[in-house]
Amino acid sequence: MTVRRSLRPLALVAVAVAVATLVGCSESSARGNYTWAWWTVSPFTDSGRSNLAFLIRGLWPTLGLSAAAFGISIPLGFLVALVAFIPGRAAKAFNRGYVEVVRAIPTLVLILWFYYGLPVSVGLDLNVFTAGMLALAFSDSAFEAEIFRAGIQSIAADHLEAARSLGMTRGQTLRYVIMPQALRRILPPLGNQFVYMLKISSLVSMIGLQELTRRARELTTVEYSPLEIFTALIVEYLVLILLASAGVRWLERRLRDEYEE
Numbered sequence: 001m002t003v004r005r006s007l008r009p010l011a012l013v014a015v016a017v018a019v020a021t022l023v024g025c026s027e028s029s030a031r032g033n034y035t036w037a038w039w040t041v042s043p044f045t046d047s048g049r050s051n052l053a054f055l056i057r058g059l060w061p062t063l064g065l066s067a068a069a070f071g072i073s074i075p076l077g078f079l080v081a082l083v084a085f086i087p088g089r090a091a092k093a094f095n096r097g098y099v100e101v102v103r104a105i106p107t108l109v110l111i112l113w114f115y116y117g118l119p120v121s122v123g124l125d126l127n128v129f130t131a132g133m134l135a136l137a138f139s140d141s142a143f144e145a146e147i148f149r150a151g152i153q154s155i156a157a158d159h160l161e162a163a164r165s166l167g168m169t170r171g172q173t174l175r176y177v178i179m180p181q182a183l184r185r186i187l188p189p190l191g192n193q194f195v196y197m198l199k200i201s202s203l204v205s206m207i208g209l210q211e212l213t214r215r216a217r218e219l220t221t222v223e224y225s226p227l228e229i230f231t232a233l234i235v236e237y238l239v240l241i242l243l244a245s246a247g248v249r250w251l252e253r254r255l256r257d258e259y260e261e
Contacts, residue, residue: 040225041232051219055232058215059240065133065204065211066197072137073197074190077144084149095145102142108203111135115207132204136197143193151186152178184255191248195241212236 041055042048084095115131118124126134155178163173205214216233220226 036228037223037225038228040223041228051223051229052232054219055212055215055229055236058210058212059236061129061209061211062198062201062240065129065136065209066194066201069133069136069140069201070194070197072133073140073144073193076137076141078148080141080145081148081152084145085152095149099142099145102139105139107136107139107200108206110139111203111207114138128204128207128209131207132201132209136201136204139200140193140197144190147186147189147193148182151182154185155181187252187255188248191245191251194248195244198241198244199237 039045039048041051043052080095080098083091086092111132114135115126115128118126118131159177159181160173163177168176201211202213205211205217208214212233216229220229223229
C-alpha cells in the first residue's frame with residue numbers, strides 16, 4: 001500500500017506533462033507552425049500501436065545496459081575509493097588522478113573510443129552492447145568512487161578507534177563498522193547515479209544499440225513525424241525515471257527502518 005501511494009504523485013506528474021504537451025502542440029498546430037500527426041503514436045490506431053510497440057521494445061536493452069554498467073561501476077568505484085585510504089602519497093595520487101581524468105572525459109567520447117578504438121589499438125573487437133556497457137561503467141566508476149570515499153570518510157573517528165580497541169582488523173572494521181553506517185549515507189547518491197545511468201544510456205544509440213532513443217530515431221526516418229515520436233520518447237523516459245526514483249526512495253525507507261530497529 002505504501003509503494004502504491006508513493007506512485008500516485010508520479011503518475012499524476014506523467015499525466016500532467018502529457019496533457020500539457022498535447023495542449024501546447026494543439027495550440028502550435030492551430031497557429032499553422034506544424035502539422036501534427038499524432039496517429040503515428042496513438043494507441044487507438046493500428047499503425048500507432050505498432051509504432052508504440054516498436055518503441056517500447058527498446059526498453060529492455062536500455063534497462064539491461066544500465067543495470068549491467070551500473071553493476072560493474074559500483075565494485076570498480078569502491079575499489080578506487082579504498083585506494084585513497086592506503087597510507088602513502090602514491091595511492092592517494094592514483095585515486096585523485098583516476099577520478100579527475102575519467103570525470104574529465106565526455107561519456108560519448110568514451111563510448112566511441114571503446115567501440116572504434118579498442119579494435120585498432122589492442123585488437124579487442126567488442127559488440128555494441130559490451131562496448132557501451134564497459135564505457136558507461138568506466139565513466140560512472142569515477143563518480144561512484146567519490147560517493148564511496150565521502151561516505152567512508154563521514155564515519156566518526158571514535159567508531160574506528162572503538163573497533164581497533166576490540167582487536168578488529170582493517171577488513172573487519174570496514175565490513176562490520178564502517179560500511180553498515182556508510183551505506184545509509186551513500187544510498188541516495190547511488191540511486192541518483194542509477195537514474196543518471198538510465199539517461200546517459202541513450203548515448204549508446206550512436207554506435208547502433210537498439211535502445212529507446214535509437215528506435216525513436218529509426219522510426220522517425222520511416223514516419224517523418226519527429227516531434228510526435230520524440231514526444232512519446234520523452235513520456236517513456238519520464239515514466240521510467242519516475243519509477244526508478246520511486247524504487248530508490250523505497251529502498252531508502254526500508255534501510256532506514258531496519259537501522260532504527
